[in-house]
Amino acid sequence: xxxxxxxxxxxxxxxxxxxxxxxxxxxxxxxxxxxxxxxxxxxxxxxxxxxxxxxxxxxxxxxxxxxxxxxxxxxxxxxxxxxxxxxxxxxxxxxxxxxxxxxxxxxxxxxxxxxxxxxxxxxxxxxxxxxxxxxxxxxxxxxxxxxxxxxxxxxxxxxxxxxxxxxxxxxxxxxxxxxxxxxxxxxxxxxxxxxxxxxxxxxxxxxxxxxxxxxxxxxxxxxxxxxxxxxxxxxxxxxxxxxxxxxxxxxxxxxxxxxxxxxxxxxxxxxxxxxxxxxxxxxxxxxxxxxxxxxxxxxxxxxxxxxxxxxxxxxxxxxxxxxxxxxxxxxxxxxxxxxxxxxxxxxxxx
Amino acid sequence: xxxxxxxxxxxxxxxxxxxxxxxxxxxxxxxxxxxxxxxxxxxxxxxxxxxxxxxxxxxxxxxxxxxxxxxxxxxxxxxxxxxxxxxxxxxxxxxxxxxxxxxxxxxxxxxxxxxxxxxxxxxxxxxxxxxxxxxxxxxxxxxxxxxxxxxxxxxxxxxxxxxxxxxxxxxxxxxxxxxxxxxxxxxxxxxxxxxxxxxxxxxxxxxxxxxxxxxxxxxxxxxxxxxxxxxxxxxxxxxxxxxxxxxxxxxxxxxxxxxxxxxxxxxxxxxxxxxxxxxxxxxxxxxxxxxxxxxxxxxxxxxxxxxxxxxxxxxxxxxxxxxxxxxxxxxxxxxxxxxxxxxxxxxxxx
DNA sequence: CAGCTGGATGTGAGCGTTAACATCTCGCTG
DNA sequence: CAGCGAGATGTTAACGCTCACATCCAGCTG
Numbered sequence: 219x220x221x222x223x224x225x226x227x228x229x230x231x232x233x234x235x236x237x238x239x240x241x242x243x244x245x246x247x248x249x250x251x252x253x254x255x256x257x258x259x260x261x262x263x264x265x266x267x268x269x270x271x272x273x274x275x276x277x278x279x280x281x282x283x284x285x286x287x288x289x290x291x292x293x294x295x296x297x298x299x300x301x302x303x304x305x306x307x308x309x310x311x312x313x314x315x316x317x318x319x320x321x322x323x324x325x326x327x328x329x330x331x332x333x334x335x336x337x338x339x340x341x342x343x344x345x346x347x348x349x350x351x352x353x354x355x356x357x358x359x360x361x362x363x364x365x366x367x368x369x370x371x372x373x374x375x376x377x378x379x380x381x382x383x384x385x386x387x388x389x390x391x392x393x394x395x396x397x398x399x400x401x402x403x404x405x406x407x408x409x410x411x412x413x414x415x416x417x418x419x420x421x422x423x424x425x426x427x428x429x430x431x432x433x434x435x436x437x438x439x440x441x442x443x444x445x446x447x448x449x450x451x452x453x454x455x456x457x458x459x460x461x462x463x464x465x466x467x468x469x470x471x472x473x474x475x476x477x478x479x480x481x482x483x484x485x486x487x488x489x490x491x492x493x494x495x496x497x498x499x500x501x502x503x504x505x506x507x508x509x510x511x512x513x514x515x516x517x518x519x520x521x522x523x524x525x526x527x528x529x530x531x532x533x534x535x536x537x538x539x540x541x542x543x544x545x546x547x548x549x550x551x552x553x554x555x556x557x558x559x560x561x562x563x564x565x566x567x568x
Numbered sequence: 569x570x571x572x573x574x575x576x577x578x579x580x581x582x583x584x585x586x587x588x589x590x591x592x593x594x595x596x597x598x599x600x601x602x603x604x605x606x607x608x609x610x611x612x613x614x615x616x617x618x619x620x621x622x623x624x625x626x627x628x629x630x631x632x633x634x635x636x637x638x639x640x641x642x643x644x645x646x647x648x649x650x651x652x653x654x655x656x657x658x659x660x661x662x663x664x665x666x667x668x669x670x671x672x673x674x675x676x677x678x679x680x681x682x683x684x685x686x687x688x689x690x691x692x693x694x695x696x697x698x699x700x701x702x703x704x705x706x707x708x709x710x711x712x713x714x715x716x717x718x719x720x721x722x723x724x725x726x727x728x729x730x731x732x733x734x735x736x737x738x739x740x741x742x743x744x745x746x747x748x749x750x751x752x753x754x755x756x757x758x759x760x761x762x763x764x765x766x767x768x769x770x771x772x773x774x775x776x777x778x779x780x781x782x783x784x785x786x787x788x789x790x791x792x793x794x795x796x797x798x799x800x801x802x803x804x805x806x807x808x809x810x811x812x813x814x815x816x817x818x819x820x821x822x823x824x825x826x827x828x829x830x831x832x833x834x835x836x837x838x839x840x841x842x843x844x845x846x847x848x849x850x851x852x853x854x855x856x857x858x859x860x861x862x863x864x865x866x867x868x869x870x871x872x873x874x875x876x877x878x879x880x881x882x883x884x885x886x887x888x889x890x891x892x893x894x895x896x897x898x899x900x901x902x903x904x905x906x907x908x909x910x911x912x913x914x915x916x917x918x
Numbered sequence: 919c920a921g922c923t924g925g926a927t928g929t930g931a932g933c934g935t936t937a938a939c940a941t942c943t944c945g946c947t948g
Numbered sequence: 949c950a951g952c953g954a955g956a957t958g959t960t961a962a963c964g965c966t967c968a969c970a971t972c973c974a975g976c977t978g
Contacts, residue, residue, distance in 0.1 A: 580934055628934035629934080631933090633935085633936065
């Protein structure tokens with residue numbers, strides 16, 4: 219027999235206690251897995267709980283303990299593959315650790331919005347806040363925040379005081395750049411993300427240092443904003459420059475979506491990939507293998523990022539001072555990269 | 569002067585009351601916007617709140633009111649564009665209405681997992697649960713659920729007893745099919761989603777009825793699983809059939825990702841789109857305009873879905889019996905569709 | 919066998935808020 | 949000017965739980 223179907227009054231600990239013939243405190247002890255409860259008493263209580271279908275009221279518990287076993291997740295633009303994936307990893311790790319996740323999706327990555335979101339989470343008595351954002355002002359807000367709970371940043375590559383986990387963007391960018399140089403390209407052009415994105419900057423840094431290490435010229439950075447459409451715009455310009463005779467044979471783009479946009483222009487302009495120009499993206503979207511041609515890209519393990527975020531939170535909650543390593547990225551080589559055109563072979567599709 | 573920097577003890581209502589020279593109850597009245605507080609008292613209290621940086625403890629409020637002003641969102645696979653987007657709309661609408669959102673991401677869409685998630689939400693004292701899932705067993709679980717809070721389904725197209733909002737999948741599918749027929753194709757093939765997806769079935773139904781209405785033959789349905797890779801697999805088979813002389817000139821795919829996979833095979837096989845075969849997708853991903861060629865697709869307004877989900881929740885909470893209309897989809901025509909090959913023009917790219 | 923120790927259990931208080939009710943003070947009306 | 953109603957405020961009691969402490973009952977030791 220399950221729960222008293224239509225009893226309006228919700229079950230409370232005292233109901234369980236009455237049924238098991240013990241005090242409410244003993245029920246509490248059983249619920250919270252305390253020691254010093256006689257085995258048979260414990261079993262009796264557990265049976266009562268099961269029969270009644272009792273679940274403790276978390277609000278009451280939160281009131282007295284001050285902890286809700288909830289993690290607040292604040293993020294911008296969850297519609298992107300990366301953040302969504304990270305969130306997935308985070309939620310599942312949190313759940314495994316007995317925490318639930320409350321979300322706040324910022325419309326804009328301003329310090330004020332960030333502060334406000336954290337404030338609301340604090341009022342909600344969350345145990346910790348994880349910030350999933352990579353823009354400067356949000357990061358700035360995070361730094362200046364004086365919250366009464368641990369606040370950890372995920373995916374912010376920077377060396378902050380604030381504890382953070384992230385993918386090693388710089389290494390990823392070097393991997394991409396080196397791959398192209400090793401194929402014989404004289405240099406590698408770069409389409410970066412927005413200037414106020416820490417990740418974008420880290421990728422630029424990696425790209426630049428790899429070029430410099432190889433003694434290759436460092437072309438001017440082109441700017442996109444992560445969207446396919448910005449990749450398309452940059453592509454127009456690039457195609458024009460190539461037509462004008464400029465020696466562009468390899469491009470590293472700061473994400474796959476911009477690469478898609480670029481791919482689209484190049485196709486329209488009759489330029490072959492990788493015949494005329496090689497492309498490397500970043501993120502390795504699930505779609506990347508099905509681009510035309512399949513895109514060489516730097517894979518980031520977003521879910522792992524989420525998991526580590528939770529790890530870090532738990533460590534902070536235990537007062538440990540964990541400083542997690544960056545998650546290593548991996549280069550996935552596909553058909554969008556090849557050697558530079560030896561002779562300008564007209565492999566285009568008229 | 570903001571908050572007493574390093575005072576360990578958190579602020580409570582009584583602190584504000586003391587500072588404003590009133591009772592805690594008056595503070596409560598001000599906080600909750602009650603009438604019958606003298607204007608100057610109200611102002612004094614508000615100033616005290618601002619000066620102290622006080623925020624009411626939501627757990628305590630939840631304990632006494634039984635409401636947390638929180639909506640529980642349960643979903644599977646948030647990593648897809650659609651659900652992520654819907655979640656975005658939902659969160660922002662919820663926040664606008666003064667609700668926060670707690671999430672639970674199911675690993676698998678089973679009835680048990682669903683039931684468990686809802687249970688946890690109930691223990692958390694959420695005010696309502698929104699289920700963002702389209703699979704049969706989850707829907708089944710939803711139907712059999714006897715939760716003490718409103719549970720609404722989003723995106724489940726079915727005509728359930730359980731209140732739901734959704735996009736009109738069937739109309740979307742008819743739009744796509746009609747477009748292809750109007751271009752002159754004799755019939756339209758369909759690559760569907762998984763059999764246990766309600767959306768997949770609705771799209772099949774729309775496709776079929778449009779074909780029947782037009783007196784066109786109804787080919788056997790091909791199955792994918794929403795992934796680009798399944799689209800790729802189906803594509804292989806399709807290409808072989810076309811090579812064998814079968815008359816396939818138009819394909820409607822149940823989502824854009826599968827269309828991408830199909831596009832990729834067709835390109836490899838040297839079949840032109842739309843020269844040899846026209847393609848229509850579903851969802852209109854932000855990437856769709858940059859596919860090669862740009863994909864004609866049925867746009868769903870996912871964010872609107874989220875907003876309506878919240879609307880529905882609020883209505884239920886007020887005891888209203890709102891039965892929202894389905895969100896209308898729209899066909900976005902791009903370059904992947906055209907008339908069937910009049911003469912088999914070898915427009916392929918060798 | 920008194921006296922102790924420690925495991926098992928119960929009792930009472932209090933977490934910070936809201937709701938219900940009590941009170942107090944005006945400004946009217948008759 | 950007594951009396952009354954309504955608005956403004958205060959007082960008290962929950963809400964359901966955990967924590968600190970009190971109690972009880974063995975089973976020991978000396």
